[in-house]
Amino acid sequence: MPIKKKAQAPVKAKAPTKAKPQAKESEKKEVKTLETLRGMKDILPREGREWADVYRQAMDIAHAYGFQYMETPVVEPAQLFIRSIGRGTDVVDKEMYVFEDKDGSRVCLRPEFTASFVRAHIQHGLLNLPQPVKVWTWGQLFRHDRPQAGRYRQFHQFDCETFGELDPVVDAELIAVAYNFLRDLGIETTVHINSIGSLEDRQNYIMELVGYLKTKRSYLCEDCKKRLVKNPLRVLDCKEEGCRTVLQDAPQILDWLSTKSKNFFMSVIEYLDELKVEYTLDSTLVRGLDYYSDTVFEFFATNKEEGSQSALGGGGRYDGLFEQLGGRPTPACGFALGIERVLYAMPKAKPPVEGSMIEKPPRIFFAQLGDQARRRVLLLIEELRRKGVTVDFNIAKTSLKAQLEIADKVQATHTIIIGQKEVQDGTAIIRDMDSGIQETIDQKKVYQEVMKKLKRGEK
Ligand code: AMP
Numbered sequence: 001m002p003i004k005k006k007a008q009a010p011v012k013a014k015a016p017t018k019a020k021p022q023a024k025e026s027e028k029k030e031v032k033t034l035e036t037l038r039g040m041k042d043i044l045p046r047e048g049r050e051w052a053d054v055y056r057q058a059m060d061i062a063h064a065y066g067f068q069y070m071e072t073p074v075v076e077p078a079q080l081f082i083r084s085i086g087r088g089t090d091v092v093d094k095e096m097y098v099f100e101d102k103d104g105s106r107v108c109l110r111p112e113f114t115a116s117f118v119r120a121h122i123q124h125g126l127l128n129l130p131q132p133v134k135v136w137t138w139g140q141l142f143r144h145d146r147p148q149a150g151r152y153r154q155f156h157q158f159d160c161e162t163f164g165e166l167d168p169v170v171d172a173e174l175i176a177v178a179y180n181f182l183r184d185l186g187i188e189t190t191v192h193i194n195s196i197g198s199l200e201d202r203q204n205y206i207m208e209l210v211g212y213l214k215t216k217r218s219y220l221c222e223d224c225k226k227r228l229v230k231n232p233l234r235v236l237d238c239k240e241e242g243c244r245t246v247l248q249d250a251p252q253i254l255d256w257l258s259t260k261s262k263n264f265f266m267s268v269i270e271y272l273d274e275l276k277v278e279y280t281l282d283s284t285l286v287r288g289l290d291y292y293s294d295t296v297f298e299f300f301a302t303n304k305e306e307g308s309q310s311a312l313g314g315g316g317r318y319d320g321l322f323e324q325l326g327g328r329p330t331p332a333c334g335f336a337l338g339i340e341r342v343l344y345a346m347p348k349a350k351p352p353v354e355g356s357m358i359e360k361p362p363r364i365f366f367a368q369l370g371d372q373a374r375r376r377v378l379l380l381i382e383e384l385r386r387k388g389v390t391v392d393f394n395i396a397k398t399s400l401k402a403q404l405e406i407a408d409k410v411q412a413t414h415t416i417i418i419g420q421k422e423v424q425d426g427t428a429i430i431r432d433m434d435s436g437i438q439e440t441i442d443q444k445k446v447y448q449e450v451m452k453k454l455k456r457g458e459k
Contacts, residue, residue, distance in 0.1 A: 039145070039151075039152050041152055041340075050343060051343070054339060054343065057181065057184060059138075061181045065134070069136060070135045070136075071139065072116035072137070073116075074140065074142075075108070076108060076110050077107060078096065078098045078107055079106070081096060081111060081112070081115050083324060084114070084115035084290070084291050084321055084324060085289050085290060086291070088230040088231040089290065090145075094145075095143040095144045096108050096109075096144070097142045097144055109141075111142060111143050113137055113141070113334075113336060114291070114321070114334055114336075115325070117137075117159075117161050118321050118322055121163060121322075121327070122327035127164055127330055131164035131165060132162050133162070134161070134163075135160070135161055136159060136160045136161075137159050138158050138159070139156065139157070140154055141157055142154050143155075150340065150341050152340060155338055156338070157313070157337060157339060158181070158336070158337045159335070159337075160177055160334060160335055161332065161333070161334030162174060163331075166319065168268040170333050171271075171333050172275060172277075174315065174333055175193070175297055176272075178335045179191060179278075182342065185346050186346055186347045189278070189299055190299075190300050190302050191277055191280070191299055192279070192298045193269070193272075193280070193296070194253070194281065194284075194295075194297070195253070195265035195268075195296070196233075196286055196293065196294065196296055197253065197256065197258060198258060198261055199293065199320065200258070201256050201257050201258050202253075205256035212249075212250055213235060213250070216246045219242050219245070220242065220246060221238065221242060223240075224240070234286070234288050235247070236285075236286050237286060252283045264295075279297075287314060291318040291320065292317065292318055293316075294316070296316035297314060297316060297335070298311045298314035299311065299313045299314065299335075301345040310345070312342055312345060313336050313338055315334050316335075317332070317333040318333070319331045363414065364392065364415075364453060364454065365393060365403070365415040365416070365433075366381060366391055366415070366418075367403035367418075368393075368403075368418050369398075369400050369417070370420045372420065373419050373420060373422065373423050374395060376443075378395060380418075380446055383447065384446075387447060389450055392406075392410050392412055400417065413434070414431065414433060414453050416430055416431075416446060417430075422440075427440050427441065427442060427443055429441075430449060430453075
């Protein structure tokens with residue numbers, strides 16, 4: 001079909017315009033830059049390596065203990081957390097990012113993993129798998145809290161959960177996984193542990209506790225006066241001095257445990273002794289969320305003194321949660337560690353831990369001169385990668401000087417240089433970055449030479 005051309009309007013001759021004077025530098029319209037939301041944090045390239053190392057350490061230990069990876073969505077029905085964590089808790093009442101979705105449903109950004117995991121297990125019938133089901137994950141969580149050091153509105157957790165086994169060894173195993181993970185990262189850790197018994201034990205205890213606290217009401221902080229009505233157990237972990245004094249003579253939950261819960265707790269403790277986990281019995285530890293029962297625990301960096309802010313993570317048993325969310329009765333236990341706080345607690349310039357899986361930083365740098373050499377170097381790097389060796393390089397740079405400067409910056413001990421001549425005769429130069437001494441080797445021997453240098457750790 002012939003294409004009709006649009007009739008073109010005659011082009012009007014433009015009246016000559018006066019050249020506009022150039023806008024002065026100061027009059028130029030400024031484009032506003034944008035920044036992260038309050039309480040949100042970018043992970044910058046300089047931190048990337050540490051994050052990746054900690055992630056790998058988490059993955060290695062989880063797999064070594066037989067946990068399988070799983071993921072749940074960041075966005076969930078708001079009801080999931082309201083029904084599990086419970087009203088009267090800070091997480092649900094104050095901190096959840098809840099909003100209306102386009103279809104009018106109430107959704108939220110997940111504030112924790114446990115409830116999502118339980119939902120997923122019920123939804124997909126995962127409990128029909130051989131028991132126990134052991135899963136782990138890692139990811140972002142969201143709580144609209146007041147930001148301060150170590151407290152963000154978006155943060156990360158490493159989380160492990162065990163479903164389908166009512167045995168104290170499960171609690172001890174989970175505690176040992178978190179404890180050893182932290183210790184492998186060089187963090188001196190103490191576990192605070194307590195039992196809050198069954199729902200019935202707790203109800204009896206709460207009556208006794210409220211009776212006592214009412215007699216001391218005037219000494220309590222304003223928040224605790226409210227907690228006394230809404231969630232009295234939360235008074236136990238208040239850090240206000242007045243409240244702490246009142247709590248010194250408060251009834252202790254351990255005295256209200258049934259024989260069954262007491263025996264269960266004693267077994268957990270015995271296992272921890274055998275596993276050489278350092279712990280402290282902490283009668284004020286309750287963890288505050290509705291779904292916990294029996295064992296509850298938190299992990300603290302031994303050398304950090306500033307109270308609850310330095311808790312690296314925590315967890316506990318939640319045998320009633322599956323039923324609460326419409327599933328069949330299923331015992332369960334889990335922990336979550338806050339990665340931002342773990343990274344903060346890690347000793348800087350940490351000496352490598354014996355037997356740790358953390359990859360040592362590469363110390364070999366590859367430099368190239370000329371287009372053919374660049375291709376050859378890319379091939380060699382891929383060959384090494386396939387054999388499990390990672391090295392440093394900057395393929396975008398063309399000058400040798402610039403590449404050697406980068407090699408210095410990344411503290412490479414050796415640089416392997418390939419130029420036009422080396423491509424032709426199948427050789428490579430190894431340069432010792434400290435002494436500047438260079439030797440020529442056969443390109444086919446690059447892998448062996450790199451391994452030798454890395455293994456020996458020699459200069
Ligand atoms: P929780 O289940 O609330 O005890 O949280 C477990 C761990 O997650 C805490 O011990 C912290 O390490 C970390 N965490 C919780 N909330 C935040 C937050 N707002 N910012 C950073 N880390 C957090």
